Amino acid sequence: MPGTDIERGRNTEIEQSGQQTHRYGSPIRSGGMSFQTVLPAFNERSLSRLSVLPAGQPIPKAESRSISRAVRKARKETLKQARKQSMDRARKEARQEEKTSGDVLPRSTSPFRRVRGLFGFGGTGMLNLPSHSTSTYRAGVLTPWLASGVTEFEGPLIGKENTTGTPFRFDAWSPVRAGVATSVNGMVVGMMGSGKSMFLKTFAVREISYGRHIIIMSDPKGEWVRVAQAIGGQALSVGHGRYMNPLDIGRKPSGVDDTQWFMDCQSRRSVALSGLVSSLREGQVPSSAEQSLLDAAAEDMCLGRLKPTVTSLVEALDGEWGRTREVRGLNDLTRDQCCRSLILTLDKLVHGSLQGAFERESTIHVDPSAPIIVFDTSGIDSNDTIKRSVYTAALSSTIDSILTAKDGLYRLIIAEEGWEVLSNPMLVDAWDKRMRMTGEWACSNWMLLHELSDLEKFGPPESEQRKKIDGILTLSETKVIYKQSPSSLSYLAALLPDLTDDEKYAIPRLNRGVGLFRVGDKVRVLVHPVVSRTAYPVFNTDKGRFGN
Structure with a gap:
């Protein structure tokens, strides 16, 4: 009670010390210490709330609404100041980043947003995506996941856009129909285990359901054989007495006159022979004199003077034909x-x-009518590069025979091991021709690559071989980019001059199974394929990768 001797003694000590302090140790804003009967009505919590009252306002006699209103007002003011400080700090960091960054895009004043994928591919992860502010005029140059353009392509369902969850449909010919690209060719690039093979299998099978036909140029691991068996396709294995003649050009298509057919046959057989010679010589092309002799042999095969097999050609070169055949310039x-x-x-x-x-x-x-044709090369030693190259060259000639038949079917040609094609100059020329004949041959050509830094193996950038390879990659207007190592970013930037700093940052950090679709110069979107429970065991190639 305030009238007790104990309280009077405490008050005397306070007055003597000159400090205005409540008995619980909390400071009082103003006024003198007085002993009123109202003080015991305040508990410790109420006393602490008095500090939010404006200076000069009389102290209420009890817990009242004015204190609650003052507390709410103070809380709002505190949060407002905190938000302002946070925004000021974010603006300062954004201005500093814009000064040091090579990206000319305007930065927003908000902090980076963390966007979670809707579902993971072998695990769910987080991806830091920077936010931008811009006008609608400049929106076309924003990062793909923010303002990439229209992605509503016609075609089968491939997966979901990783940042929005909207369905992503795609057909190899849909970008051309939509006016987004002028080429139906594509390339898929990604590190081992990044998810590119799973995407390719999903893409190929969904295209079959859309009425397309698939040809797998080489299956070194036997992965596509399971797919062909599961959907009623054809898997072909060559060797050990199972022969496939690369000089067999098939039947003449209807509507092609004899003169044109003769020229086509001669050209294809000459290219096939040149490819075989180049493969056997580990990429060294035939000399001009040798090529002239091979052209003469291809001509005589079309005229019926030589049997169109490699065995017959070797016998002819070692016999009368080789000693007497006149070749201009030799x-x-x-x-x-x-x-x-x-x-x-x-x-x-x-x-x-x-x-x-x-x-x-x-x-x-x-069987050209099979929904998928897989050339199984899994029986070849992966270290026997010459044999693998020979098989690729021979099978490339067989594929051209299927395409030039012009049977009205639309086909996707997939090179599972693109490096085997790019390592042979003659196959590079053949692939380049196939890409340029997509309209005539009704085909879409897709090449799978691993690290772009491996391009160094094919010579310096100014070499003729590298220029041809760069041309092939440039003609592939649909590029699906999976995780790449930082060492490959410079090659990717050279291939894609409009690659933004945000893309350079995100590509080495892409989650497993997420690929960046770049279609033409307008569409850029992160896509995660959707695979059914039935298809996943057939497509999956990671059975032993995780040790369980």
Whole structure:
């Protein structure tokens, strides 16, 4: 009670010390200490709330609404000041970042947003995506996941956009129909385990449901064989007495006159022979004199003077034909030297370690109407680069025979190991021609690559080979980019001059299974494929990757 001797004694001590302090140790804003009967009505919590009252306002006699209103007002003011300080700090950081960044896009004043994918591919992750502010005029140059343009392509369902969750549909021909691109060709690039193979299988099977037909140029791991068996396709394995003749050009299409057909046959057989020679020589193309002799052999095969097999050609080069065949620009000595060098090269397919696959007439017959055709090369040692290159060259010729038949079917040609194509100059030329003949041959060509930094293996950027490779990659207007190592970003930036700083930041950090779709110069969107429970065991190639 305020009238007790104890309270009077405490009050005396306070007055003597000159401090205005409540008995509980809380300071009082103003006024003197007085002993009124109202003080015991305040508890410790109420006393602490008095500090929010404006200076000069009389102290209420009890807990009242004025205190609650003052507390709410003070809380709002405190939060307002905190938000203002946070925004000021964010603006300062954004201005500093804009000064040091090479990206000319205007930064927003808000902090970075963390966007969670709707579902994970073997795990769910987070991706930091910067936010931008801009006008509608400049929106076309924003990062793909913010303002990438219209992505409502016609086609089968491939997956979901990773940031919005909206369905993503795509057909290889849909960008051209939508006016977004002028080419139906594409490329898929990504590190091992990034999810590119899962996407390709999902894409191919969904395209089959859309009425397209698929050809897998080479299946070194046997992954596509399971897919072909599951959907009633055709899987072909060559070697050990199972022959596929790369010089077999098939039947003449209807509507093609004899003169044009003869020229086509001669050209295709000449390209096939050149590709085989280049593969056997580990990428070294035939000399001009040798090429002239191969052209003469292809011409005589079309005229019926030579049997169109590698075995017959080797016998002809070593016989009367090689000694007497007149070739413009070659004298007898040069022709004899060319015959001997070509015999040493091609005889590896007839009597050497590569026999039993491509030197005779075909014993394996391709069904062009099959929904998917897989050329199984899993039986070849992955370290035998020459044999793999020869198989790729021979099978490339067989694929051209299917395409030039012009049977009215639309096909996707998928090179599962794109490096095998790019390592052979003759195959690079053949792939480039196929890309330019997409309208005539009704085909869409897709190449799978791993690290773009591996392009160094094919020579310096100014070399003729690299220029051709860069041209192929540029003609692939649909690019699906999965996680790449930082060392590959410079090659990617050279390939894509409009690659933004945000994309350079995000690509090495992409979650497994998420790919950046870049279609033409307008559409850029992060896509995660959707795979059914039935298809996943067939598509999955990670069974032993995680050790369980």
